[in-house]
Amino acid sequence: MPTSEPDRVPGHQAARLAVVDPATGEIFDEVPDQRPDAVDAVVDRAHRAWHGWRADPAARTTALQAAADAVEAADDDLARLLTREQGKPLAESYAEVARTAARLRYFADLTPRTRRITDGRPVHSEIRWRPLGPVAAIVPWNFPLQLAAAKFAPALAAGNTMVLKPSPFTPLATRLLGSVLATALPDDVLTVVTGREPLGARLASHPGFRHVTFTGSVPTGRAVAEASAASLARVTLELGGNDAAVLLDDVEVDRIADRLFWAAFRNCGQVCMAVKRVYVPARLHAEVVEALAQRAKTVAVGSGLDTETRLGPVNNAPQLARVEQVTKQALADGARAAAGGHRLDGPGYFFAPTILTSVPPSSPVVTEEQFGPVLPVLPYRSLDEAVDAANGTGFGLGGSVWATDLDRAEAVADRLECGTAWINHHGELSLAQPFAGVKNSGVGVAGGPWGLYGNLRPFVVHRPQEA
Ligand code: NAD
Secondary structure (H helix, E strand, C coil), rough: CCCCCCCECCCCCCCCCEEEEECCCEEECCCCCCCCCHHHHHHHHHHHHHHHHCCCCHHHHHHHHHHHHHHHHHHHHHHHHHHHHHHCCCCHHHHHHHHHHHHHHHHHHCCCCCEEEEEECCCEEEEEEEEEEEEEEEEECHHHHHHHHHHHHHHHHHCEEEECCCCCCHHHHHHHHHHHHHCCCCCCCCCCCCCCCCCCHHHHHHCCCEEEECCCCCCHHHHHHHHHHCCEEEEEEEECCCEEEECCCCCCCCHHHHHHHHHHHHHHHHHCCEEEEEEEEEHHHHHHHHHHHHHHHHHCCCCCCCCCCEEEEEEHHHHHHHHHHHHHHHCCCCCHHHHHHCCCCCCCCEEEEEEEEEECCCCHHHHHCCCCEEEEEEECCCCHHHHHCCCCCCCEEEEECCCCHHHHHHHHCCCCCCCCECCCCCCCCCCCEEEEEEEEHHHHCEEEEEEECEEEEEEEEEEEECC
16 A cells, blocks of 8 residues: 655755654654655766675675664664664564674575486586676665665675665665665665655666565555656565465364454554454354453553563554554444554554454455554355455465464465465564565565575576587
8 A cells, every 4th residue: 555755854955864653653854855856966976886796796795784783783783773764663674684683694504406407418508697787776764774685685686786775764764774884885785865755766667677576565665666667677566465264163263362463553554464354153153352452451552662562553654654544444334443543642643452253354444455453353154265364355465374283284384375374363474584475466586595596597508519
């Protein structure tokens, strides 16, 4: 769901972009609002830097390890700024900074494998891997640092340079991250640009990039794919999700309720692969609703800077309006709020953690991505009905099955049309695994060696065995 963008700061000579603290709703800082014509010079520099950066893999490994050290050393400043502009609890910001450093370390040590192919003829082909060139990366506001690292760590490790654009709602921590990384990387290997649209559109269409890698909503992903068609740059799209959790009839509700709740509500539900719908055998429906509602009513909601807080605000005003609108629509469609169902009074973009029951399956809170602290819990009568419903949207990012019998759970997980299916948890990823959505949830593969190869092209040398 594309969101309309924040305001320019009035009364400034050079255009500036205001950054709002979502816990207070007040502007607390600003960044340059760079115009699209600034991109040409940045891409030129990224091209020049590429020639040195691509030449020496060992130097790259050393620089990326040093970059990870620098990120870890700056974790206090990065985490506080991230919480201030994004809203998430401080402990989650520290975890995000740690994951940013971990990605750098993982990819720093990853090298593509040269392969020789022989097929009985007196010749062989050697397949080597080469970087693509400058890469454009565009990311959203829910995990600004971690999602940026998911772009720049593999791209830089592969020998490319990058121009990175954070969301205009969360540019500050990424700008700071850019200056922290600059202490370890050669000039112009990674450049952070900030500003409102059409800055991202210009990056997507610029002929100087050989790869455009985007994380965000499905409609914006389509626009990026169309824009990059002009240069025929490679496109990677990591898009929205509407992940279903399917509970089987042998599930022990008490054992899984905490994990299920946090799989839906972590980062205030603003996670591409959060649980966004729960399907429960009709017999267990009331018990599951009660267990989730009890947690929703008692979880500590507040500013992410407050150490008691487990759930922060929604990140921005347009997203809060969207969450409110899909909830109101569901209630108008006949749903009942077992917990929450409304905005919280007072300053900031807070929405009460919400559990919805009696939701018509056609309501947008079920068929679309709510991306907020609202969870519909739907009863089912047959497993086939549940699997069909889980697979019945245009999304296909993740899904999960919750049960006591793990073999049976795995057989059901195997039927989910998505990129990753979990059993008895949801959303955990290893750095070494591929990450890819199906249907509208994405194009291309990130994560692990696949993420590295996504930033490389094969170069084949074909030669005879003898002169
Ligand atoms: P969004 O699509 O509105 O914006 C994403 C980025 O694109 C921002 O930086 C924005 O400024 C930029 N942008 C906007 N219009 C553009 C255009 N025409 N051309 C190029 N760039 C443009 O998404 P959002 O609201 O910031 O983020 C939430 C969405 O991101 C959700 O749909 C969520 O599921 C998705 N997401 C997906 C993943 C994943 O890995 N699959 C991860 C996190 C978030």
